[in-house]
Amino acid sequence: VLADPAVDQVLVILTPQSMTDIAAIAERICQLAGSEEGPKASQALARKPLACSFMGAEDVAEGVRILQQAGIPHYILPEWACRAMAGVQQILRVRQEAIDQPRPLAVDRQAARHVLASAPAGYLTEDEALQVLLAYGLPVPPWHLCRTPDEAAAWAEAHGYPVTLRVASRHIVHKSEVHGVALDLRDAAEVRQAFQAMERRVAVARPDAHIAGFIVRRMIPSGHELIVGAKRDAVFGPVVMFGLGGVLVELFGDVTFALAPLGPAAAQRMIRRVRAARLLEGFRGQPRADLEPIVQCILRIGQLVADFPRIAELDINPLLACPPPIGCQVADVRIRLA
Structure with missing residues (x-):
């Protein structure tokens, strides 16, 4: 199984019986995870994520201790292990995607800086927030x-x-x-x-x-209600969000995230990854949205939060996406400064 190229990672689930030697099984897993014997299976396993789920609480405690000492992840429930391993695959897919470098955008940093420098901590007024968006080329009516x-x-x-x-x-x-x-x-x-x-x-x-x-x-013409937002994460720094907007963002939580600043390919992936992407493409007779202006909004919000560390949170909700030639329009915005 380990040598099979179709196998990407391994989950060992143990439901011990009365005669099961739990410690011996744990030790054998540790041997395979290392390179002591150097068999083909061991070499394959060294390149593949491995996790275990020994079920039985106190009955499997010694085996769990052996696994954890060897640095092998152990989960009380197999479901938890499956969720973690699905996350590993998602990270691997992201790492395999082509590197997309941010491109220079025509923005007026000085105009945005003028508004932000004079504002106190907390939320900007809508007038101030619109001035900032306009300086960065967002479609503000x-x-x-x-x-x-x-x-x-x-x-x-x-x-x-x-x-x-x-x-x-x-x-x-x-x-x-x-x-x-x-x-x-x-x-x-x-x-x-x-x-x-x-x-x-x-x-x-x-x-x-x-x-x-x-x-x-x-008044802005009706269209698909989207959300484009950003926040400053303590670990990852500026992060951009995209998804279905209006009240539906709280109801469905259909959003995706990316680190800022980002390039066009990354912005396009953000759009494709939300479940509502089919609506933008004209699902069941719905008007097809102009996607390029949406991509531009994502790129420009990413550049804005990367340029100004004072911006702690930003939400354009909704961003109304319409068919060509209207494109999209900012209907409401909130910006909070640190």
Whole structure:
């Protein structure tokens, strides 16, 4: 079995009977795992992961001790061993993939640095977060930070309807909890009315929050809701996340991860590895998303978090992915600074 090229790793499961010499079996496994005898099987095993699962609690304790002293992984349940060994194969597959070097991207680091350097620890306002994304070439629709109802109505009149209105405050992370979003506003009167009503609601719900203003922008065409995020891991450093977005990210957890910065091939693999990838390809009559702009978003978020260690967390959720020529658009973003 060990010499069989079709065998990638070995799991020894022992369910001892009354006459089973558990210590002898453990010692024999240790011999095969080493190179004392040098048979073909031993040479094959030296190149293959080996794990054991001796079942029987106290009855197999001596055998488990022998295995652990020899550095051979032991799992109480075979299921645990199978999960660990599946992880080994996944790591090996990743290592066999072609090395994909990050490519230089056209970004405005100075503009992003200007926003980040002046912001305190904690969450940026949405206006500040959008400025950072825009500096790194993310598809951010035009917006304006307004402080009066007339200012919001004037911007909407100049740029067209329908528009959405959103509260901007570094103290309000979840806008829906304070009714801080108004959608599909179709004329100046609706914009003014929504502005005044939202201002009152937010003041009641969060009297402690400092309100930077209210963001007005055009409504974004509907599309596939995705999430592109990043965080700074204590061990691995900056890590990028991609998956199905909106409320579905919490329901299904259909996401993939990669170290940042990353190259185009790695970003494409992230997209292919989520179960929702078929939706983006036009599953059962669904509109086919333009994948290249999604790849670009992943690459640019990876570059952003690699360039600025102050960024502890970043979530674009949702990123709306549409068919060509629309591409994708940032619908909401949160950035937390350390």
